[in-house]
Amino acid sequence: MFFIKRIYVLFFCFVFALSITAQDRSKAIALKDILQSIEKQHHIYFNYIDNEIVVFKIVPPKKSLSLNKKIDYLQKKTNLFFENIDNKSITIFSNNALDTKNICGYVFSKEDNSPLENVNIKFENGVGTSTNKKGYFELKKENSTDLLVSCIGFTTKKIAVSDLQNKNFLKIYIEVEVSKLNNIITNHFLTSGISKKEGGTFEIKPKNIGMLPGLIESDVLQTMLQIPGIYSTDESISSINVRGGTHDQNLFLWNGIKIYQTGHFFGLISAFNPNLAHTISITKNGSSAFFGEGVSSVIDISSNPNKFEKNSFSAGINMINADIYSKFNITKKGFLEIAARRSITDLVKTPTYKEYYNKAFQNTSITNFSNNQNIDYSSDEKFNFYDITAKYSQKIGRKDHLILDFITINDQLKVFQTTRINTIIQSENNILYQKNYGGNLSWKRNWNAKNSSNFNVYTSSYELNAEKNKILDNQTVRQENKVLDNGFKFENSHTITSKFTFNNGYQLNEIGTINLDEVNSPIFYRRIKEVLRTHALIVEGKYNDTLSKIYFNTGLRLNYIEQFKKLLFEPRLQFNYAITKHFNLEVLGEFKSQNCYQVIDLQKDYFGIEKRRWILANNTTIPIQKSKQASISLFYIQNNWLFTLENFYKKVTGINSSSQGFQNQLEFLKINGDYEVLGIEILVQKKINHFITWLSYTYNNNNYHFPNLDQPVFPNNFKLDQIISWAGIYERKNVKIALGSKWYSGKPKTTPMSSAINYSNSSNPKIDYNIPNNKVLDDFFQVNFSTTYKWKSLNEIQYKLGFSVLNIFNRKNEINEYYRINAITNSIEDVKTFSLRRTPNLSFRITY
Structure with a gap:
């Protein structure tokens, strides 16, 4: 009986074990399906050869396991090797790939870490192969030969034989050839x-x-x-x-x-x-033909990262504003990035804010109001600003990239002032809004390794509103300036050879402006609306030969303005030649034009702060601005010494006197002319371990030419004959310290011929001036200091503390001087404006 029971128990266990085994086998699924499930859960992707994994069918690991534990589980079950490339991609290969007689690996683009197909892998003795769709290759190892990795549109990479002796698996990154066109x-x-x-x-x-x-x-x-x-x-x-x-x-x-x-x-x-x-x-000069509308310089700010980065967050505060920044990945190839900043000036008035406020509002209608104050004078000002920028980036496959950008900038000022004059209470309420919104939708397409395209649709809206209410007089003055700028831009890039690239494109741009003036007493209303539409065809060729050390970029922009039926040809040039290993010659030149620019109708517009208004050229009284510029430069670099010498010539025609900020006899004239600049810029810099020091010197001779004036040639309002800057900067580990100074000769000013007012026209008394810009202000000198210190906590959170002082010696630098008639004293009043006094600032930032 006992024997029968034992047989029964053994039979039951055997059946139960078979049942368990059968259940395990029934749960086994294809390895490829398991990998796809892990990719979705952990936002990574696997590189593998289908033939190497198709034979595997196993029970999947638990979803609750971490990624590393899942990889360990898969390695034990399959005996395959899993190589983590960059925490975003994992390469899978078999034991055969590690045969000492073979060498294998993957080839990736260094720009975006994507695997590359049809890359030639070749030993110098002639034996070679090419990568598959996953970027994978296998090759029999040869002795005493270097390995060459080459692909059209990418730089050739050589791997020395000494680096191959103890390696059977390689991860190779190669760079796009085009990136060499802008060498440093x-x-x-x-x-x-x-x-x-x-x-x-x-x-x-x-x-x-x-x-x-x-x-x-x-x-x-x-x-x-x-x-x-x-x-x-x-x-x-x-x-x-x-x-x-x-x-x-x-x-x-x-x-x-x-x-x-x-x-x-x-x-x-x-x-x-x-x-x-x-x-x-x-x-400053020699800009690309893809840039228009700006006769002076181009400042191109891009927030497109070169690579896919990790999630991050930071926040900071200083004595003017606070800000936050966040970037987080939404998909494997898509992320959202947001940065926002807001002033704290309406919450707390720091010493930094007070110095900024005094600098911004000196000699305006706001501060002039206080000149007549008595003990009852009071002022209540509310000022704040903010800006928000956002980006959504999404890569679609390996060839397409979609980017959406948004920016908003906003400033608001409200000032309410009251005072009692001769028992009469006078009040004034000032309101000012300044805003700029913009958006851009960009689609980038890489057709193949040699051709790519970029499509952009963009808009920019600017608005400036000001309102002044004189309560006692029941008078309201309102002013408004608006700009709406919409456009479309299409760019093509063609890599003809490893040395030559050809680019072409088209741009459509429509700009509209509105200028409004309104007064309720006496009644006055003026509203001017203007629109210009411009088409541009662009061609550009770039040649870069690293052997002959020649860089040459030439382009042509052809603008057609619909309203004027006018064609404008704008050639551009960039040339650089390395005469020796340490000595470079650079030649730059450009022709440019501009249809939208700023003018000043009245000096007291917008309370004397933002008094400039955007207007459009009409090709008659308001001409199109055009510029010609050329420069030749020498650069010498050796033993951490840098020496630059740049000579330049610049001429801008079609300027209107109302755009130059005159505060003399030309203040209310509207005449056209040009300015011409001839100058030199020198920089000497030395780097010693963690210390950098530099000294720069600039000289320019800058003169106006207004042919309709009795004195047609005179110094430019923005002429600074000589500028000298020096800095000493120390950076080591977590500490950075900088001390520097700047000196420049004073800007021009126009003085009165006498202290008496000219009453020849009793209804319009005036000041008799000397020739424009007959004298200069006193020299400007300022010493500044700043330092930062950063550290990390155990949980990898980074902290940064900063401190700075502008104008350490509290020097009273005069930056502007003009004259006006004081109706109360019937005299000529000398009005001076000064730079910032000693201004401290403190900041703190946290990043993780």
């Missing part, structure tokens, strides 16, 4: 993160930028002002002068969108959030 002359220009390209362009990487005097954050436009030949006569980044040009003559682009408002706080802070910007390209 120096990658430490002034500081780390600023480089000089062969085509004459300066490239700034805000996220990698080092220290600059007075800056604790990578302010886009403040950084730009450190480059020789770029300056601001009034410290405002809404008045950037490039080789004597006005601010509106610079073309500011953010991801293909033209920006009409470039500053917050009326020009004291850049309107571009540096946390989203990946690359800033600045071209």
Whole structure:
């Protein structure tokens, strides 16, 4: 009986085991299906050869397991090898691939880490193969020969035989050939993160930028002002002068969108959030033919990253504003990036804010109101600004890339003032809004390794509204300036050979402006609306020979303005030749035109702050602005020394006197003329371990020519004869320190002939002036300091603390001077404007 029971138990166990085995086998599925499920769950992808995995059918790992544990499980079940390439792709290969007689691996594009098909893998003795769709190859190992990796449109890579002796599996990354067309002359220009390209362009990487005097954050436009030949006569980044040009003559682009408002706080802070910007390209001369509308310079800001990055978040605050930044991946090839910044000035009035406010509003109608104050004078001001930038990027397959960009910039000012004069209460309410919105939809298509296209549809809307209410007089004055800029741009790039690239394209651009003036008492109303539509055909050829060390880029832009039925030819040139290993010659030239620019109707418009209005050329009284520019430069680099010498000539025709900011006898005239600049820019820089020091010098002779005046030639309003800048920068590990100074000769001013008012026309008394710009202001000198320190916590959170001081010695620098009639005292009043006094700033940032 006991024996029968044992037989029964054994039989039951045997049946149960078979049942379990049968159940396990019934759960086994194809390895390829398991891999596809893991890809979706963990947002990665596998590279493999179908023939190597098709034979496997196993029970899938539990979904609750981590990615690494799933990989370990699959390796044990299949005896395959899993190689993690970049935390986004995993390569699978069999044991046969690791045969000591064979060498195998994958080839990827260094630009986007995508596997490359039809890449030639060849030993120098002639034995070779090519990669499949997954970028995979296998090749019999040969002795004493180097391995060559080549593909059309990519640079050839050589792997030395010594690197192959102990390796059977390779991960090879090759670079796109076109990327060599813009080689770097120096990658430490002034500081780390600023480089000089062969085509004459300066490239700034805000996220990698080092220290600059007075800056604790990578302010886009403040950084730009450190480059020789770029300056601001009034410290405002809404008045950037490039080789004597006005601010509106610079073309500011953010991801293909033209920006009409470039500053917050009326020009004291850049309107571009540096946390989203990946690359800033600045071209003073020799710009690409794909850029139009800007006779002075091009500032092209791009937030398109070169590679797919990890999720990140950061937040920061200083004594003016607070900001946040976030980037998160939505799909394996798509991400969303958002940056927002807002002032804290309406919550707390810091010492930095007070100095900025005093600088911005001196000698305006707001501060002039207080001149008549008595003990009852009061003022209540509310000022704030914000900007928001967003990007959605989605790669579609291996050939298409869709990008959507959005930007909004907004400034608001409200000032309510009251005072009692002769027992009568007088009140004034001022409101000012300044806004800029923009959007761009971009589609990039790589047809093959040699051809690509880029389609852009963009819009930019700018609006400036001002309203002044004099309550006692019951008078309301309203002014408005609007710009709507819409366009379409199409670019093609063709790689003809490894040395020559041909680009062509078309651009359609429509700009409309509205200018409104309205007064209720006495009744006055004026509204002017203008529209211009421009077509442009573009061709450009680039030649780069690394052996002969010649870089040559020439282009032609053909503009057709519909309303004027006018054709404009604009040739462009960039040439660079490496005379020796350390010595470069550069020649740049361009013809450009501009149809939309700013003028000043009345000096007191918009309370004396944003008094400039955008208007369109009419080809008669308001001509099209045209520029011609040429420069020749020498660069010497050796033993961490950098020496640059650049001579330039620039002429801009079609300027209107109302666009130049005259505050003398030409203030209310509207005459046309030109300006001509001849100058030199020198930079000497030395890098010693962790220390960089540089000294720059700029000289320019900049004169107006207005043929209808009795004195047709006189100095330009933005002429600074000589500019000298120096900086010493120390960067080591987590500490950065910068100390620097700048000196320049004073800008021109016009003085009265006498202190008496001319009453020859009793209804319109005036000041008799000397010839325009007959004298200059006193020299400007300022010393600035900044430092930052960053550290990481155990959980990899990064902290950064910064401190800066502008104008350490609190020097009172005069930056403008003009004269006006004081109706109360019946005298000529001398009005002076000064730069920022000593201004501290403190910042704190957290990143993870």
